[in-house]
Amino acid sequence: MRTHSHPPGHPHDDAHVGHGHSHGHGTDARRLGIALGITATFMVVEVIGGLVSGSLALLSDAGHMASDVAALALSLFAVRLARRPATPERTYGFHRVEILAAFVNAAALLLLTLWILWEAYTRLAEPSEVQGGVTLAVAVAGLVANLVSAAVLHGGQRDSLNVRGAFLHVLGDLLGSVGAIVASLLVLGTGWTVADAAVSALIGLLILRSAWALLLDSLNVLLEGAPRGLDVRAVRTTLGGVPGVRGVHDLHVWAITAGQPVLTAHVEVAGGADSAEVLVRARQVLRERHGLRHVTLQPGAEGQPCEQREDLHT
Template identity: 50%
Template sequence: MGAGHDHGGGHSHGGHSHGGHSHSHAAGANTRRLKLTLVLAAGYLVAEVVGGIVANSLALLADAGHMLSDVGALALSLFAMWMAQKPATARRTYGYYRTEILAALANSATLIGVSLFIFAEAIQRFRHPEPVMGVTVMWIAVGGLIVNLAGMVILHGGRDQSMNIRGAWLHLMTDALGSVGAIAGGALIWAFGWRWADPAVSVAIAILVLYSSWDLLKESVSVLLEGAPGHIDVNAVRGAMMEVAGVEDVHDLHVWTITSGMDALSAHAVVNDVAGRRPASEILYDLHCMLHDRFGLHHLTIQIEPRQFEEHTCAALAGA
């Protein structure tokens, strides 16, 4: 069943090239976003560590540890972007696109771990409230909030294009929420001496972080398990393929995500092979155009089969 022949299968080379070009362009823009954000976060991390040592503030050093996790997440995302741009090989036929998904998985899992750690720490602080330098924490938190908001603005443009970028963005959002909480908690401690404000705010932030990162974790796992993209109805795809003139049946239909913004489809289309019917090449062309236009699918592999064709007969003949 050769590609482009009347009785053959087809692979969408042109569509894939177009999808690959747009993906490369988006990857370049996202790499620049990550580099700039990483420089901002690393610069403030150094300032926070120095400030914590000079002020002899354990609270500030702890906050610096939180910022360090952001720097690590950004560096991981940047590494994943670099790996994803490496060319495909004979052993890695899809290239290294999935590295981005692995980075998103790692970032979301880390965020969930951080949330659980915050819960545990908050419980301890409710039981044994500790003295907090309210004013100092407030000022440092304001600086951290500015840096995190700037990073979120920079990464915002790539958040919907890449799960990897979304994971990094969520890390910054977590830290930004932490800064807001630290400002509020510091103000309450400074004004009223309410030590419980610090753990109370921490719990609220942890709940928000857990909620946000859980969706990213589920989406990352779904991609790694070859699940169908959430925005594509596989039954609708099957129905649309069956509507193409000459197609009698569709089986072995698979739709999956290679990486963010790059979805793929493979299917077997059974056609009527009676003389006078449409050539398989025309049916294949119509299928490709329809899937491009209606579902935005560009990486396509479609096998055209005559009605009487049965794949398992090859194995049966070999066994005989």
């Protein structure tokens, strides 16, 4: 028989977490919607400016903005889908969709960066004429737009990999605008048209590093790895040190999405100890020391095989 217990005065942790994330999703959706509108508008401006001026820096930044429009739209869709309640078939809800969006955005950034680097290489081999004045005007307008979008998304990127993916796209655009400004000033001041391609290559390398980090973070969640920054060995030591606990087995820690770590474990309870009290104490300690709120512990008498133990959800 499987029993689930929640001590008096302690509401189910999942309800609290779900409410907080619902509020966070609403804020994230507003941020993403504003950034999407700004980015889509200036993407068109940069495409026209890049074609008129012949600037690779502007065209590469416009291409990056085009990927941003898709990335922001995907992120916004993922946030809205993640709001949907859990179902009998998807008991954790749709939060993992945000991680999928982050993974896709990271992969798109990597592909876009490779394209920018290839175009920069061909331009370095065969420099082409660049109209510095047009490039400068469009790049400055793009910089203002990207600064606004980055400011809007910055507050949400620390807690959501999905928003972080969108933020990195916009940050890449911001760097692209800065690079286009530098390149246009060099072209206007020195006539050195190679500067346009050289700056584009440098921007590509900067984007590559951030995109790779995002890809690894999202992949870690998808593969149900331990949340970054959480020491599983320390968690095991903490759980094993709770009075009444004689052993910890089958300990697993992963994340449903960024900011929602989950722990499950088999706990050997010492003979004569009250299992319910021991697990309530364990739950409190795990929350206080490691920030773990969604915890499922399966207790059993000391020496009892794991498969014979009853479940107790704390």
